[in-house]
Amino acid sequence: MTRMADDQRAQRALLRARQEALAAEEDDRRLEERRQRWLREGMHLTSAEVAAGEPCRGCGEPLLDGIGDWYPLNQLSPADQAEYDRAEARFLERHRACRSHRWSLSGHRVTHCGYCCPPTPLSDRQIERFERHFDEHGFGMWAVERRDAPGCIGRMGLLVATFPALFTPCVEIGWMLAAEHWGLGLATEGAREVLRYGFGILALDEIFSFTAVANARSRRVMEKIGLRHNPADDFDHPNLPDGHPLRRHVLYRSRREEWLRDSDT
Ligand SMILES: CC(C)(COP(=O)(O)OP(=O)(O)OC[C@H]1O[C@@H](n2cnc3c(N)ncnc32)[C@H](O)[C@@H]1OP(=O)(O)O)[C@@H](O)C(=O)NCCC(=O)NCCS
Numbered sequence: 001m002t003r004m005a006d007d008q009r010a011q012r013a014l015l016r017a018r019q020e021a022l023a024a025e026e027d028d029r030r031l032e033e034r035r036q037r038w039l040r041e042g043m044h045l046t047s048a049e050v051a052a053g054e055p056c057r058g059c060g061e062p063l064l065d066g067i068g069d070w071y072p073l074n075q076l077s078p079a080d081q082a083e084y085d086r087a088e089a090r091f092l093e094r095h096r097a098c099r100s101h102r103w104s105l106s107g108h109r110v111t112h113c114g115y116c117c118p119p120t121p122l123s124d125r126q127i128e129r130f131e132r133h134f135d136e137h138g139f140g141m142w143a144v145e146r147r148d149a150p151g152c153i154g155r156m157g158l159l160v161a162t163f164p165a166l167f168t169p170c171v172e173i174g175w176m177l178a179a180e181h182w183g184l185g186l187a188t189e190g191a192r193e194v195l196r197y198g199f200g201i202l203a204l205d206e207i208f209s210f211t212a213v214a215n216a217r218s219r220r221v222m223e224k225i226g227l228r229h230n231p232a233d234d235f236d237h238p239n240l241p242d243g244h245p246l247r248r249h250v251l252y253r254s255r256r257e258e259w260l261r262d263s264d265t
Helices: 002-041 047-051 078-094 124-137 186-201 216-224 256-262
Strands: 141-146 149-161 170-177 206-212 248-255
Touching: 124 149, 141 170, 141 186, 149 186, 149 206, 170 186, 186 206, 186 216, 186 256, 206 216, 216 248, 248 256
Parallel strands: 170 206
Antiparallel strands: 141 149, 149 170, 206 248
8 A cells, every 4th residue: 555655656756857857858948939029129128118118028017117126025025925825826827837937127016027028227226225135245146248248137146145044144156147048058157257366265164055946047056156056045035925935945065175175276
């Protein structure tokens, strides 16, 4: 009887793994199609277009609604939580098949999908926040440019993470690139330089990185730059509500002595 149950469990796990792998392949294929369309049709908005109230060129929703930020999700009042849940339900209704993460521009409460919607430029508030971080800590998020073409294609750098968790406060390495530049090794190349700066120049003792369990690309970058993952460190992100599909996070880390040992510099 127990044996049967074990076999059934193993079969179900195998089926689930197959379904997840097929879904990931399908996501990659669809994302590549989008990426090509964005490139062909010049979907990206400039900061000036966002400020002038142009709607998102992916889903057509407004980018700025003037209502202001959500508070951190763990600090929402019951009324705000109810409004948040309604906004989330509306979002899921529009983006039923995306299976992608969400993002929102600082200064508004409209959510957009990192799958259907081309990335927007940083808002003034986000830029201010990054600049304040540089003033306070002497390091932060840098703009990323390709050597072979002018213009910002994303951001990458080191941030102090302070949300409540067993490993915080800590220094986190993070990255985000516009989708048409994915898959070229650029995140890995940049992240290696960020690590060199963090351990070599700032002499940090330890650098962390974390992401939602399903963010396979980001996890792969973490692995390629030598960060290590211990499943015992996985955690629920306190800024995402119970039941949120991205709440479960993996934690990767590297200590300075490990980086010195493994790097050939
Ligand atoms: C994460 C991100 C920066 C990666 O950028 P990138 O330039 O494509 O990264 P790289 O090309 O250096 O490496 C990507 C790796 O992921 C692999 N990869 C791509 N899709 C994958 C998938 N579905 N499953 C597993 N690995 C995948 C690539 O094959 C490559 O590994 P390889 O060199 O061993 O082949 C980019 O996807 C991004 O900006 N994503 C949105 C923002 C984000 O998620 N940021 C992290 C939040 S924690």
